Amino acid sequence: AQSVTQLDSQVPVFEEAPVELRCNYSSSVSVYLFWYVQYPNQGLQLLLKYLSGSTLVKGINGFEAEFNKSQTSFHLRKPSVHISDTAEYFCAVSDLGYYKLSFGAGTTVTVRA
Amino acid sequence: DTGVSQNPRHKITKRGQNVTFRCDPISEHNRLYWYRQTLGQGPEFLTYFQNEAQLEKSRLLSDRFSAERPKGSFSTLEIQRTEQGDSAMYLCASSFMGQGGTEAFFGQGTRLTVV
Numbered sequence: 001a002q003s004v005t006q007l008d009s010q011v012p013v014f015e016e017a018p019v020e021l022r023c024n025y026s027s028s029v030s031v032y033l034f035w036y037v038q039y040p041n042q043g044l045q046l047l048l049k050y051l052s053g054s055t056l057v058k059g060i061n062g063f064e065a066e067f068n069k070s071q072t073s074f075h076l077r078k079p080s081v082h083i084s085d086t087a088e089y090f091c092a093v094s095d096l097g098y099y100k101l102s103f104g105a106g107t108t109v110t111v112r113a
Numbered sequence: 114d115t116g117v118s119q120n121p122r123h124k125i126t127k128r129g130q131n132v133t134f135r136c137d138p139i140s141e142h143n144r145l146y147w148y149r150q151t152l153g154q155g156p157e158f159l160t161y162f163q164n165e166a167q168l169e170k171s172r173l174l175s176d177r178f179s180a181e182r183p184k185g186s187f188s189t190l191e192i193q194r195t196e197q198g199d200s201a202m203y204l205c206a207s208s209f210m211g212q213g214g215t216e217a218f219f220g221q222g223t224r225l226t227v228v
């Protein structure tokens with residue numbers, strides 16, 4: 001079984017500043033890793049995913065994440081945020097070959113002008 | 114490709130009533146999932162289908178919950194004798210088994226309020 005811990009429940013940030021959202025996971029097997037974004041009253045949209053290969057993964061809307069196997073982390077970053085990035089962000093994990101996702105509790109990002 | 118569609122988007126029901134939600138996955142996707150999301154939490158897995166077969170059910174899915182996916186196309190999630198604790202967002206997702214690693218596409222969800 002896997003579990004995900006998102007270390008920050010809320011992250012306030014000013015527009016055009018960088019942001020980092022922290023995610024740690026635990027699993028006894030190799031995993032796939034994902035970041036999803038959820039806007040108010042909407043479903044989840046995939047930002048990026050790590051399956052294998054390069055540990056630096058680039059996603060949509062200027063986001064990127066780095067997989068660190070030794071630290072079992074998958075932190076999400078954006079160098080310069082916009083007001084439109086205000087949303088809930090979820091880190092998720094699934095084991096290889098099996099597609100059920102286990103989600104963290106989410107991080108609320110609020111971007112202020 | 115119109116994405117995953119869920120209906121209704123919102124449902125308010127009285128405690129004790131039955132409700133049914135529908136999910137239409139992306140047409141070529143053979144896997145379909147149901148998740149439940151309560152306020153301030155991440156989605157929690159409820160059940161999933163591969164084609165028409167229901168392959169796993171979470172312990173969260175009490176006997177009052179039933180899901181079906183006839184003919185491996187759309188799916189329904191029924192909750193009988195609703196309780197206030199059933200109030201949540203119910204999310205449906207679909208994916209195609211066989212791609213290198215999964216990408217689950219989510220619908221916009223059905224928000225259930227039990228009063």
